[in-house]
Amino acid sequence: MLTSGIFVSSELFSHLWQSVLPTYISNTLILAVLVVFIALLFGVPCAIIISQTNVVGRRYLRWLLMLPLAMPAYLVAYLYTDLFDYAGPVQRALRAYFQWQSPSDYWFFDIRTITGAAIMLALVLFPYVYMLVRTAFECQDQQLLRASRSLGYSFSKSFIKVALPLARPAIAIAASLVLMETLADFATVQYFAVNTLTTAIYDTWLEYGDLSTANALASILMLFVLFAVVAEQKARAGHRHQSNRPNNHIQLRQLSTGQHLLFAGYCWLLVLAGFVIPCLLLVQMAIDYATLTQLQQLLSSGLNSVKVSVFTATITTLIALLLVLFNRLHSHTWRKYPLQISGVGYAIPGTVLAMAMLATFGPLDHWLNDLAKALSFSGPGLLLSGSIFAIVFALVVRFAAIANGTIQSGVEQIPASLDIAPASLGVGLGRSLLKVHLPILKSSIFVAWLLVFVEAMKELPAVLLLRPFNFDTLSTQIYQLISDEQLERGALGALLIVLFGLLPIIYLNKRE
Amino acid sequence: MTTLLTISDLDVQLRDKQLLKNIDLTLDAGNILGLVGPSGCGKTTLLNTIAGFIEQTNGQIVLDEELVASHDYIAPAEDRQIGMIFQDYALFPHLTVEQNVAFGIANLTKNEQAARVDRLLTLLKLTELEQRYPHQLSGGQQQRVAIARALAPQPKLLLLDEPFSNIDARLRNELMLELRSLLKQLEMTAIFVTHNKDEVFTFADRIAVMHYGDILQSGTPAHVFQQPASWQVADFLQIGSWLPVQQQASKWQSALGPLSEFSSERLENNKVDEQYYLLVKPKYVEIAAEQPANVVVHHVSITEQGFHYLLASLSDEPRLSFQQLSYYSDVCYQQGQELSLNIIAHDYQIFSR
Numbered sequence: 055m056l057t058s059g060i061f062v063s064s065e066l067f068s069h070l071w072q073s074v075l076p077t078y079i080s081n082t083l084i085l086a087v088l089v090v091f092i093a094l095l096f097g098v099p100c101a102i103i104i105s106q107t108n109v110v111g112r113r114y115l116r117w118l119l120m121l122p123l124a125m126p127a128y129l130v131a132y133l134y135t136d137l138f139d140y141a142g143p144v145q146r147a148l149r150a151y152f153q154w155q156s157p158s159d160y161w162f163f164d165i166r167t168i169t170g171a172a173i174m175l176a177l178v179l180f181p182y183v184y185m186l187v188r189t190a191f192e193c194q195d196q197q198l199l200r201a202s203r204s205l206g207y208s209f210s211k212s213f214i215k216v217a218l219p220l221a222r223p224a225i226a227i228a229a230s231l232v233l234m235e236t237l238a239d240f241a242t243v244q245y246f247a248v249n250t251l252t253t254a255i256y257d258t259w260l261e262y263g264d265l266s267t268a269n270a271l272a273s274i275l276m277l278f279v280l281f282a283v284v285a286e287q288k289a290r291a292g293h294r295h296q297s298n299r300p301n302n303h304i305q306l307r308q309l310s311t312g313q314h315l316l317f318a319g320y321c322w323l324l325v326l327a328g329f330v331i332p333c334l335l336l337v338q339m340a341i342d343y344a345t346l347t348q349l350q351q352l353l354s355s356g357l358n359s360v361k362v363s364v365f366t367a368t369i370t371t372l373i374a375l376l377l378v379l380f381n382r383l384h385s386h387t388w389r390k391y392p393l394q395i396s397g398v399g400y401a402i403p404g405t406v407l408a409m410a411m412l413a414t415f416g417p418l419d420h421w422l423n424d425l426a427k428a429l430s431f432s433g434p435g436l437l438l439s440g441s442i443f444a445i446v447f448a449l450v451v452r453f454a455a456i457a458n459g460t461i462q463s464g465v466e467q468i469p470a471s472l473d474i475a476p477a478s479l480g481v482g483l484g485r486s487l488l489k490v491h492l493p494i495l496k497s498s499i500f501v502a503w504l505l506v507f508v509e510a511m512k513e514l515p516a517v518l519l520l521r522p523f524n525f526d527t528l529s530t531q532i533y534q535l536i537s538d539e540q541l542e543r544g545a546l547g548a549l550l551i552v553l554f555g556l557l558p559i560i561y562l563n564k565r566e
Numbered sequence: 567m568t569t570l571l572t573i574s575d576l577d578v579q580l581r582d583k584q585l586l587k588n589i590d591l592t593l594d595a596g597n598i599l600g601l602v603g604p605s606g607c608g609k610t611t612l613l614n615t616i617a618g619f620i621e622q623t624n625g626q627i628v629l630d631e632e633l634v635a636s637h638d639y640i641a642p643a644e645d646r647q648i649g650m651i652f653q654d655y656a657l658f659p660h661l662t663v664e665q666n667v668a669f670g671i672a673n674l675t676k677n678e679q680a681a682r683v684d685r686l687l688t689l690l691k692l693t694e695l696e697q698r699y700p701h702q703l704s705g706g707q708q709q710r711v712a713i714a715r716a717l718a719p720q721p722k723l724l725l726l727d728e729p730f731s732n733i734d735a736r737l738r739n740e741l742m743l744e745l746r747s748l749l750k751q752l753e754m755t756a757i758f759v760t761h762n763k764d765e766v767f768t769f770a771d772r773i774a775v776m777h778y779g780d781i782l783q784s785g786t787p788a789h790v791f792q793q794p795a796s797w798q799v800a801d802f803l804q805i806g807s808w809l810p811v812q813q814q815a816s817k818w819q820s821a822l823g824p825l826s827e828f829s830s831e832r833l834e835n836n837k838v839d840e841q842y843y844l845l846v847k848p849k850y851v852e853i854a855a856e857q858p859a860n861v862v863v864h865h866v867s868i869t870e871q872g873f874h875y876l877l878a879s880l881s882d883e884p885r886l887s888f889q890q891l892s893y894y895s896d897v898c899y900q901q902g903q904e905l906s907l908n909i910i911a912h913d914y915q916i917f918s919r
Contacts, residue, residue: 207644
C-alpha cells in the first residue's frame with residue numbers, strides 16, 4: 055500500500071494538491087493540535103489534583119476520571135449533537151423560556167464544527183493523559199520535592215520547578231497517544247462532516263473507487279503517524295533516563311473550602327461530560343425506544359462482536375506472551391526486535407490498516423483460487439479477504455502493542471533470579487514456564503486479554519471496511535444507525551459497548 | 567560556644583502512633599551531632615521534624631535564637647535555612663551538576679551564583695563534572711553534588727540522612743573523614759543520622775542514641791562509649807558482650823568466676839530475683855591457666871586486632887551460662903577447644919534488661 059502510495063503518478067498528486075489535499079491536511083493538523091491541547095487541558099490538572107491534593111471525593115474521582123475511556127467518541131459526538139442541536143432539548147428549552155422564535159434571535163454554539171469534534175474527541179481521550187501523568191506524579195521520588203523545599207522553594211514553586219519538568223516525558227507520551235488516536239479517528243469527524251485524511255481515504259476508496267488516490271492519502275497520513283511515533287519514542291527514551299524510585303508516601307496538599315469546590319467541580323464536570331451525561335442519554339433512549347426486534351438484531355451483531363473480539367484477544371495475547379518470554383529468556387541482542395516490530399501496528403489507523411489488509415489478502419485470494427482451478431478443485435472464494443480472518447488479522451496487528459506492553463510490565467516484575475532458579479533445582483525450561491512464570495503472569499495475561507477484547511469491541515474503521523457481506527458487529531451497526539440519525543434503535547447495543555469498556559477499568563481499579 | 571539548636575519537649579504523633587516523645591536536645595554552633603539507633607527508632611522522623619517536613623504535635627524548636635516550630639507557629643521548610651542531604655541524595659535528574667548546585671541560590675545575581683557554584687565545585691572536586699547529569703555520576707560523585715547543593719544557600723544547619731549508606735564500604739571511611747574535615751573547615755553545624763555505630767564514632771563530635779522515639783543518652787562519643795546509661799545504649803553500640811551475673815550470698819558470681827571488689831550497693835533498686843548482666847569489654851577478659859576450663863571456642867575469625875573468638879560457657883548453672891562472649895588474642899586456638907578465662911577487676915557496668 056505504501057509502495058503504491060509513494061509511487062503514485064505525479065499528475066494525480068498534483069491534482070490532489072490543487073483540489074482537496076490542502077484542506078484535508080490542514081483539517082487533520084488543526085484537529086490534532088486542538089484535541090491534544092484540550093486533552094492536556096483536561097487531563098493534566100486532574101492528574102495534579104488527584105495525585106497532589108486532598109480534594110473532596112478524591113478516592114472516587116481517582117477512578118471515575120478513567121470512565122470516559124469506555125465511551126466511543128462517535129457515540130459522545132452523536133449524543134451531544136442530539137442534545138445541543140437546534141432541534142435538541144437544550145435549545146428548545148431556551149427558546150421556550152426566553153420566547154425566542156428563530157435562530158436569528160439568539161446565538162448558540164454550533165457543535166458540528168472542527169472545534170466541536172475536537173472537544174468530543176478530547177472528552178474521551180483525556181483519561182490517557184490523566185492516567186499517565188497521575189502515575190508519573192505518584193511515582194516521583196518525594197525526596198526531590200523535599201530537597202527543593204530545603205533549598206528555599208515553596209510547595210507550589212517546587213512543584214513547578216521539579217515535579218512538572220520530571221513529568222514532562224509522561225505528558226509527551228500521553229500527548230502522542232492522543233495524537234495517534236485522533237489521527238486514527240474516522241467516525242466522529244465523518245459525523246461532524248469535517249474532512250480529514252481518514253474520511254478522505256474512506257470516501258475516495260469506497261465512494262469513488264479510486265484506490266491509487268486512497269493509497270496516496272494513506273501514505274500522507276502515515277507520515278503524520280510516523281511523526282507521532284517518533285515523538286512518543288523520544289519521550290519514552292527521556293522517561294527511561296529519569297528513572298525515579300517510586301514513592302507512594304505523598305504528602306497531600308491540604309485545600310481550603312474554596313479550592314475544594316473549584317478542583318472537585320472541575321473533575322466532576324469532566325466525569326459528567328465524558329461519561330455520566332452520555333450514559334444517561336443512552337439509558338433514556340434505551341428505555342424509550344428499545345423493542346424485542348432490536349434486541350434480536352442486537353443479539354446477532356453482539357455475537358459477531360464477541361466472536362471477533364474473543365479471537366482477536368486470544369491470538370494477540372498468545373503472540374504477545376510468546377514474544378515477551380522470548381525477549382526475556384533469549385540471550386541474543388536481536389531478541390527484542392520481534393517484540394518491537396509486532397508493536398508498531400498500534401500507530402496505524404484502522405482505515406489504513408484495512409487498506410493494507412485488502413491490498414495483501416485480495417491478490418493472495420486470487421492466487422489461491424487460480425491454484426485451486428489449476429489443480430481442478432473448486433475455488434475457495436475470498437477465503438482471506440472475504441471472511442473475518444482479515445478483520446481478526448488487522449485487529450491483532452493493531453492491538454498487539456497493548457498486549458505486549460501489559461505482559462511485558464508483568465514480566466519486568468519477575469526477578470531475573472527466578473529465570474535461573476528452576477534450572478538450579480533440576481527443572482527444565484518448559485516446566486519452569488508452566489510452574490513459575492505463567493502463574494506469576496496470570497493477572498497480566500488476563501488484563502492484556504481484557505484490554506484487547508474491549509478495544510476490539512470498540513474498533514470501527516477496520517471492521518467497517520473489512521467485514522464480509524451481511525456481517526455486522528455492534529460498532530458497525532451503531533455507526534450505520536448514527537449515519538442514519540437513528541441511534542435510538544441501537545441504544546441498547548451502544549450501552550453494551552460501554553459496559554464492556556468498563557470491565558478493564560473496574561478490574562484494574564479493584565486490583566489497584 | 568553558642569547554642570545553635572534547642573529542641574524542647576518535642577512530640578510527634580502520626581496516625582495514632584507516637585513516633586517521638588519528649589525529645590530534649592541542644593547543639594552548639596560548629597558541632598556535628600550523630601543520631602544513632604536501630605531502624606524505626608525515630609531518627610529520620612526527628613531529622614524531618616527539624617527540617618520542617620513533619621509537623622510536631624507538641625514542643626518547640628529554636629534555631630539560632632529564632633523560633634521555627636512551636637504549638638502555635640510552624641515555619642515552612644523553605645524558610646528555615648536548614649540544608650539537607652538525603653539518603654538517596656535526591657539530585658534533580660533533569661538538571662546538570664551545575665544546575666543542581668545553583669538550584670537553591672536563584673535569588674542571587676548571575677555573577678554571584680556563578681562564583682558560589684565555582685567555589686563549591688572546586689572545594690568538592692567536581693569541576694570536570696559540572697555539565698553532567700546525576701545518572702552519569704558514580705555514587706561518591708553524586709554524594710559530593712548533594713553536599714555542594716545543600717551548602718550553596720549557606721544554611722545555618724545541615725542535616726544528613728544516612729549519607730554514607732549508598733557508598734561502597736572501602737570508600738566510606740575516606741569520604742567520612744573528607745566530609746568531616748570540610749564541615750569543620752566551613753564551621754558548619756550538622757546533624758547526621760546513621761544506624762552504623764562505626765560511622766558515628768568517626769564522624770560526630772557528639773552522639774545521641776535513640777530508642778522507640780526517645781533519646782536514651784547523649785554526650786561525647788568517648789563519654790557514651792565509656793559510660794553507657796542503659797543496656798540498650800551499650801547493646802546498640804556493641805560496646806562489649808553480655809555476661810549473666812547473679813548475687814550469691816554477699817558475692818556476685820558469673821560463669822567465669824566471682825566479680826571481685828564489687829558491691830551490690832552500687833546497683834540501684836537491686837532485686838534478688840532480677841537477672842543481671844555484666845557488660846564485658848574484650849580487654850577485661852584474660853586467660854587463667856590455673857583454673858579448670860569454663861568456656862569452649864565455637865567460632866574463630868581473624869581481625870586486624872588478632873584472632874577473634876566467640877565463646878560459650880561450660881557452666882551447668884542456667885542463670886549464669888552464656889552462648890556468646892567476644893575474646894581477642896594473638897594466640898591461635900581451635901574451634902571446640904576448652905579454655906579457662908577470668909574477668910579482670912574493673913569499674914563493672916551491670917544492667918538488668
